[in-house]
Amino acid sequence: MNIDNIKKEFPIFDEKIQNNDLVYLDSANSSQKPKVVxxxxxxxxxxxxxxxxxxxxxxxxxxxxxxxxxxxxxxxxxxxxxxxxxxxxxxxxxxxxxxxxxxxxxxxxxxxxxxxxxxxxxxxxxxxxxxxxxxxxxxxxxxxxxxxxxxxxxxxxxxxxxxxxxxxxxxxxxxxxxxxxxxxxxxxxxxxxxxxxxxxxxxxxxxxxxxxxxxxxxxxxxxxxxxxxxxxxxxxxxxxxxxxxxxxxxxxxxxxxxxxxxxxxxxxxxxxxxxxxxxxxxxxxxxxxxxxSIGIENIIKHEKELIEYGQEILKKNNSVKIIGNPKNKGGVISFTIEGVHPHDIATILDEDGVAIRAGHHCCQILHDKLEIPASARASVGVYNTKSDFDQLNESINKCKKIFDLK
Amino acid sequence: MNLKELYQEIILEHGKNPRNLRKTENFNKDAKGNNPLCGDNVHVYLKLNNQRKVEDISFEGSGCAISMASASIMTDLIKGKSDNEAKEIIDDFLGMIKENPELKSTILEEDDKTKLMCLSGVKQYPMRVKCATLSWHTLISAMEDDGKQVSTED
The missing domain is CATH 3.40.640.10 (Type I PLP-dependent aspartate aminotransferase-like (Major domain))
Known part of the structure; x- marks a missing residue:
């Protein structure tokens, strides 16, 4: 199975979500389902x-x-x-x-x-x-x-x-x-x-x-x-x-x-x-x-590339702060934007069809330790592509514009 | 859905520079509220004088632009009102957020009504209604002095 075509196996991506193509970055919460399932x-x-x-x-x-x-x-x-x-x-x-x-x-x-x-x-x-x-x-x-x-x-x-x-x-x-x-x-x-x-x-x-x-x-x-x-x-x-x-x-x-x-x-x-x-x-x-059928090795490689790309692009964006920097990392990028609460980020991103999670992600102990009430989280699955992170970044910029951030 | 309606200038301004974000000295009523889904929390302090008038009202807490703006506008409008007037304003606001197209109260000036109506944008965002109402429910609890912690999930 070609990993580039995997998105086609998931019927939800044929849907328009509030007139947008779905950019689903909430798989750590729950993944979408392939047609076979x-x-x-x-x-x-x-x-x-x-x-x-x-x-x-x-x-x-x-x-x-x-x-x-x-x-x-x-x-x-x-x-x-x-x-x-x-x-x-x-x-x-x-x-x-x-x-x-x-x-x-x-x-x-x-x-x-x-x-x-x-x-x-x-x-x-x-x-x-x-x-x-x-x-x-x-x-x-x-x-x-x-x-x-x-x-x-x-x-x-x-x-x-x-x-x-x-x-x-x-x-x-x-x-x-x-x-x-x-x-x-x-x-x-x-x-x-x-x-x-x-x-x-x-x-x-x-x-x-x-x-x-x-x-x-x-x-x-x-x-x-x-x-x-x-x-x-x-x-x-x-x-x-x-x-x-x-x-x-x-x-x-x-x-x-x-x-x-x-x-x-x-x-x-x-x-x-x-x-x-x-x-x-x-x-x-x-x-x-x-x-x-995809093979877990291929999934690991694909998701590693996605996360590296996502981190690279978000690190370049001023005011985005990524939470944690583990050497051995997979699946998720959590972040905050100085001056914008994660819930406001999530609502504004949602308007562009970008689905992320905002909140404490059922980890209050960790958020207390980091001294932040909440964070925004983009998480990936096999169906994500680098362009999803491009769209995420674009929508984050829209967010910054609304909140008048540089 | 309309982001401009949700994030109006007044909301963004109050969100960024919330009024009465402090702790009232010598407060005689207070209550805490939280939204367990997002971890947002608010603590409302009141000073009711002998004539049952709100001499001072303030809040502490953290939250999104909507919840901070809502608490800020709320404290601005409630200050100086009697407890009965305050109750009428609270009911009016919650009624408007829930179902009424307009505010009905005659206590509020037109300017104040405009400010409150800025929060009506949340009606199109059901997940965000709780952000706008948390501080108001917490104020009710403070006034009733029931000692209950308000939660959006009760």
């Missing part, structure tokens, strides 16, 4: 729909096979050792809540410490915060450096004999810093610390090999990977998923239910209570095939 949802509901894993009629068996087929594709894509290490969730947020909740139930005790970083998204902080309340667990934060990175020394500094879990993102949704997960895992495992990775931004932009990373858990958001909303994935090492208790109770996750006792199902059913996002799971197989 959209069509697959329609096709499944039109011709093949049934619930999975329960009934024994033809449609149910066929749908179950399709559902399990996606599990195998995910296993292969992230190089998990076992198919049963892949758990479907309603999103990466639920995946992280599942890990925090079940570790809290069985593994963590009063006084234990959890190490996060100042770069974490709220979804990799709030679930751990619950344990502060319910189990009196302490949360520490590894600090960012001047470049908006988390060097491994800053992690090491905050590890104490009481640290039981390190929960970190793979790629920052604000500074774009890529964290050295493999090194962090080596360091952590030498001290018997569990490593939980928030892979929301890592999974769409980086080559994934969970066995190589050796992390204990890895959370994925499917709608950021050209897949449907309402779907996430939790990878967990089998020993942990087997040892930890179930997260939610309901149909599909049990083995035997009696008035006086209940036994739970085997993996992965144990963690998939109730009717799952069936159509989304089945359509997500097409997202993976789409990513595989």
């Amino acid at each position: 959209i069509d697959r949802i329609n096709e499944f509901y039109t011709k093949e729909f049934s619930n999975v894993g329960r009934s024994i009629h033809y449609l149910a068996v066929a749908a179950t096979n399709l559902y399990e087929n996606t599990r195998s594709s995910v296993q292969k894509y992230i190089n998990a050792k076992d198919k049963n290490e892949i758990v479907f969730t309603k999103g990466a947020t639920e995946a992280l809540n599942l890990v925090a909740n079940t570790l809290g139930q069985k593994y963590l005790n009063e006084g234990d410490e959890i190490l996060l970083t100042e770069l974490e998204h709220h979804s990799n902080y709030v679930p751990w915060h619950y344990l502060r309340k319910s189990k009196n667990i302490k949360i520490n934060f590894a600090e960012i450096n001047e470049e908006g990175e988390i060097p491994i020394e800053n992690i090491e500094k905050k590890i104490t004999p009481k640290t039981k879990v390190i929960a970190i993102n793979h790629l920052s949704n604000v500074t774009g810093a890529i964290l050295p997960i493999k090194e962090i895992t080596e360091l952590a495992h030498a001290k018997d610390i569990i490593v939980v990775v928030d892979g929301c931004q890592g999974a769409p932009h980086l080559k994934l090999d969970v066995q190589d990373l050796d992390c204990d858990f890895y959370a994925i958001s499917c709608h950021k990977m050209y897949g449907p909303t309402g779907l996430g994935i939790l990878y967990g090492k089998k020993k942990w998923l087997e040892e930890l208790p179930p997260y939610q109770g309901g149909g599909g996750m049990i083995k035997e239910v009696k008035k006086d006792r209940i036994t739970y199902g085997d993996l992965p059913n144990k963690y998939e209570a109730g009717t799952m996002a069936t159509a989304q799971v089945i359509a997500f197989d097409k997202s993976i095939k789409f990513l595989e």
Whole structure:
């Protein structure tokens, strides 16, 4: 597949958005969907729909096979050792809540410490915060450096004999810093610390090999990977998923239910209570095939060129200040304009069809540290081109004109 | 959609040089408001005298041009009014932003009405309505002295 033609695979770019061509620079928030994924949802509901894993009629068996087929594709894509290490969730947020909740139930005790970083998204902080309340667990934060990175020394500094879990993102949704997960895992495992990775931004932009990373858990958001909303994935090492208790109770996750006792199902059913996002799971197989057909190496190269070009062009623009300068960076460029609030930037850019995100991007800890209330963020996907950044820059200039900036 | 209607001169000017952006000394009523979606926050301070008149009103906080201009214009107009007059102006403004094409109150001078109507441009930008109304809702909370923190997402 030619990366220059990829935009054509996404029907949304045929639409006029308020009479403009769409310049979509908000993929870190959610990516657009290729036609193959959209069509697959329609096709499944039109011709093949049934619930999975329960009934024994033809449609149910066929749908179950399709559902399990996606599990195998995910296993292969992230190089998990076992198919049963892949758990479907309603999103990466639920995946992280599942890990925090079940570790809290069985593994963590009063006084234990959890190490996060100042770069974490709220979804990799709030679930751990619950344990502060319910189990009196302490949360520490590894600090960012001047470049908006988390060097491994800053992690090491905050590890104490009481640290039981390190929960970190793979790629920052604000500074774009890529964290050295493999090194962090080596360091952590030498001290018997569990490593939980928030892979929301890592999974769409980086080559994934969970066995190589050796992390204990890895959370994925499917709608950021050209897949449907309402779907996430939790990878967990089998020993942990087997040892930890179930997260939610309901149909599909049990083995035997009696008035006086209940036994739970085997993996992965144990963690998939109730009717799952069936159509989304089945359509997500097409997202993976789409990513595989381009090749993650090609995606990495393409996005690296885009980000370098975007940074180059924005650095030349007076009054634009880029947040962070990580050596190893992917996917996003966050910035501020002196004298213009990010929300005003976003509204003015929107008038030209340029879709960016403005706000704290669910990272208030980081914005507090940087002493700014909010920032603007342009983030890329496979469909972006350098001309998108040209248009971004042009619209930023319009913004400056309205606010009378030089 | 019309950016010129949203970013009128008066808005940009008040946004850049907000009036009453300070903390009232000896304030006797105050409230905080925030917009969790964007992190914007405002703290409104009031000094009501014995005759229930707003002797001073001020605010602290940070936000976009719309929210800063709205708070600035609000404090300008409310200063010197009685608490009942203030309530009428607040209702009138919120009514206009929500649905009414014009302001109805007879308390305000034509000049002041023109200033307030400059904020009506947000009507075309549903995501920005909260920017314009946050300080007003916070003022209500301060006057009612209910001690509640105002959030745009409640």
